[in-house]
Amino acid sequence: MTLSISKDTRLCMSLSGRPGNFGTRFQNYLYQELQLDYLYKAFTTTDLPAAIGGIRALGVRGCAVSMPFKEACIEHLDALHESAATLQSVNTIVADDGHLTGYNTDYSAVVRLLKQHGVPEDSRYALRGSGGMAKAVACALRDSGFSDGCIVARNEPAGRALAAQCGVGWCETLDDQPAQLLVNVTPLGMRGADAEQLAFDERAVAAAHWVFDVVAVPVETPLIRLARALGKPVITGAEVIVLQAVEQFVLYTGVRSDAELIERAARFALTE
Structure with a gap:
C-alpha cells in the first residue's frame, strides 16, 4: 500500500x-x-x-x-x-x-453489538475492569436495559464508583452466583505479558450463556477460544x-x- x-x-x-x-x-x-x-x-x-x-x-x-x-x-x-x-x-x-x-465511539459500538447479537436484557452480567473502556461498556449495558450485574475489579474505589454509576454491585473476584454474560474489559488476553491470561476461569465460562471480550488483538483471545470450545456464543473485540x-x-x-x-x-x- x-x-x-x-x-x-x-x-x-x-x-x-x-x-x-x-x-x-x-x-x-x-x-x-x-x-x-x-x-x-x-x-x-x-x-x-x-x-x-x-x-x-x-x-x-x-x-x-x-x-x-x-x-x-x-x-x-x-x-x-x-x-x-x-x-x-x-x-x-x-x-x-x-x-x-x-x-x-466505544459506547455506541457496544450498544449496537449487544442488539445485533440478541443478548437478552435480563441476563445477569459480570464485567471485569474499571477503566475508561469499562465505563463505556458498563454504561452501554445499563442503557441497553441490563440491570442485574456485577463489576469485578481489583481497584475497589474505581470498581465501586462504576458499579454505583450503573446501579449494580461490585466484587473483587467473581462470586459464586453464575453470570449469564461475561465481559472482559481488561488487558488480559492481549498480546504481550498478558497473552495467555484468562479473564474468567473455565467454571465461570462453562456456566455462562454469552462471552464478550473487548480485547481486539488477537481476535482469538484465550477467553474467546475457551468460550468457542465450550459452545458459547461470543462477541469479540474485533x-x-x-x-x-x-x-x-x-x-x-x-x-x-x-x-x-x-x-x-x-x-x-x-x-x-
Whole structure:
C-alpha cells in the first residue's frame, strides 16, 4: 500500500500505552481507497500533556485514545461531546483550528453489538475492569436495559464508583452466583505479558450463556477460544474495534464509506 504525502496531508494518530497496528492499517487503507489526503500513525507517550499539546500545536486532525489515557486526557481538552461527557471517558479527539473536542465511539459500538447479537436484557452480567473502556461498556449495558450485574475489579474505589454509576454491585473476584454474560474489559488476553491470561476461569465460562471480550488483538483471545470450545456464543473485540473505528473515520474526514469497503479494510487491518 503506497500513500502520497505532501505538505497538505492531514495527520491523524492514536495514543495508547500499548500501540497496535489495527488503527494504522484500517484508517490508511480507507484513506488510500477513497483517495483522501490523510495519514495515520500510532504513538505512545510518557508525557500526556505534551502529546496533547502537540495535537493542538501541529494541527493534527484527530487522535484515537486507548488505555491508559481515556480518562487522563480529559483535563487537557477544550470540550467534551455528550458521548464522552456522560461517561467521563474519551476514545477520540477531534481538532478544529486548535480547539480539541473529546468523543466516545466505544459506547455506541457496544450498544449496537449487544442488539445485533440478541443478548437478552435480563441476563445477569459480570464485567471485569474499571477503566475508561469499562465505563463505556458498563454504561452501554445499563442503557441497553441490563440491570442485574456485577463489576469485578481489583481497584475497589474505581470498581465501586462504576458499579454505583450503573446501579449494580461490585466484587473483587467473581462470586459464586453464575453470570449469564461475561465481559472482559481488561488487558488480559492481549498480546504481550498478558497473552495467555484468562479473564474468567473455565467454571465461570462453562456456566455462562454469552462471552464478550473487548480485547481486539488477537481476535482469538484465550477467553474467546475457551468460550468457542465450550459452545458459547461470543462477541469479540474485533467487532468493537471496527465499529468504533468507522465512527472515528467519519469524525476525522466527514466521509462515511460503504459496508463492503469497510469489511475489506477491517479484514486487511486484522491480518498482520
